[in-house]
Amino acid sequence: MSGDGIMETSGQVEARQPRTARGRATRRKVLDAAAIEFGEKGFHETSIVSITARAGVALGSFYTYFESKDELFRALVQDMSNSVRDNVAPAIADEPSSLTREGQALAAFLSFAREHKELYRIIDEAEFVAPEAWNDHYAVTAGRIEARLAEVQAAGEIREVGEVEAWAIMGMNVFLGLRYGVQEDDADLDEIATKVTALLKNGLAR
Numbered sequence: 001m002s003g004d005g006i007m008e009t010s011g012q013v014e015a016r017q018p019r020t021a022r023g024r025a026t027r028r029k030v031l032d033a034a035a036i037e038f039g040e041k042g043f044h045e046t047s048i049v050s051i052t053a054r055a056g057v058a059l060g061s062f063y064t065y066f067e068s069k070d071e072l073f074r075a076l077v078q079d080m081s082n083s084v085r086d087n088v089a090p091a092i093a094d095e096p097s098s099l100t101r102e103g104q105a106l107a108a109f110l111s112f113a114r115e116h117k118e119l120y121r122i123i124d125e126a127e128f129v130a131p132e133a134w135n136d137h138y139a140v141t142a143g144r145i146e147a148r149l150a151e152v153q154a155a156g157e158i159r160e161v162g163e164v165e166a167w168a169i170m171g172m173n174v175f176l177g178l179r180y181g182v183q184e185d186d187a188d189l190d191e192i193a194t195k196v197t198a199l200l201k202n203g204l205a206r
Contacts, residue, residue: 018065023064023065026057026061026064026065027065029055029056029057030051030052030055030057030061030065030066030072031072031075031076031079032055033051033052033054033055034046034051034055034072034073034076035076035080035116035118035122036054036118037050037051037054038073038076038118038121038122038125039117039118039119039121039122040118042121042125043069043073043125043129046069047069048062048069048072051069051072070129070130073122073126073129073130073133074130074132074133076122077122077123077126077130077133077134077136077137078133078136078137080116080119080122080123080137081136081137081140081141083116084109084112084119084141085144087108087109087111087112088105088108088109088112091104091105091107091108092104092105092108092148096155097148097151097152097154097155097157098152098155098157099152099157099158099197099200099201100197101148101152102145102148102169102196102197102200103193103194103196103197103200104193105145105148105173106173106176106192106193106196107189107190107192107193109173109177109181110176110177110180110181110189110192111181111189112181113177113178113181113182114181114182114185117181117182120177120178120182123137138170141170142163142166142167142170143166145166145169145170146162146163146165146166149161149162149165149166149169169200172196176192176196180192
């Protein structure tokens with residue numbers, strides 16, 4: 001364990017998660033600053049100095065939580081993926097196991113994308129900068145959708161579905177987020193959710 005209470009295992013830092021409230025707050029500042037810097041400038045044009053300056057923390061403090069800019073970027077991709085999850089979960093917590101949940105999940109995601117437009121640039125760049133984190137982001141997201149679909153299937157509302165349908169829905173959500181979260185941010189999210197729910201329920205058949 002380091003001086004700031006960071007847990008280490010077998011000589012490697014295990015996600016470098018601080019054990020103290022102060023440490024967690026500092027790490028959070030670095031991640032938030034990194035999201036802005038990477039979102040505005042991209043990975044290669046962003047420096048550790050610019051991140052710590054924006055975060056208002058000492059340069060030396062950076063290395064308490066991250067070994068390098070690469071490690072920070074990977075942590076940021078995971079952090080943003082978790083943030084999407086944490087924003088969607090409350091929006092569908094009270095919804096029964098039905099396809100309506102997918103519409104509400106989409107609306108929550110679009111709202112998040114509007115507030116965090118840097119999400120798309122960071123995730124897109126991760127394909128080349130941090131491919132494992134990029135793969136994990138999409139695999140985990142699709143897994144959440146597939147789990148929800150399994151519940152709807154168990155309730156008897158839909159036919160047997162699986163990975164293909166989950167990835168198809170995720171792909172639709174990604175581009176709807178690009179259109180109505182990043183490119184245009186004044187569309188009615190409830191209306192979009194209603195249309196997507198109808199699409200999922202009825203397909204495109206006449």
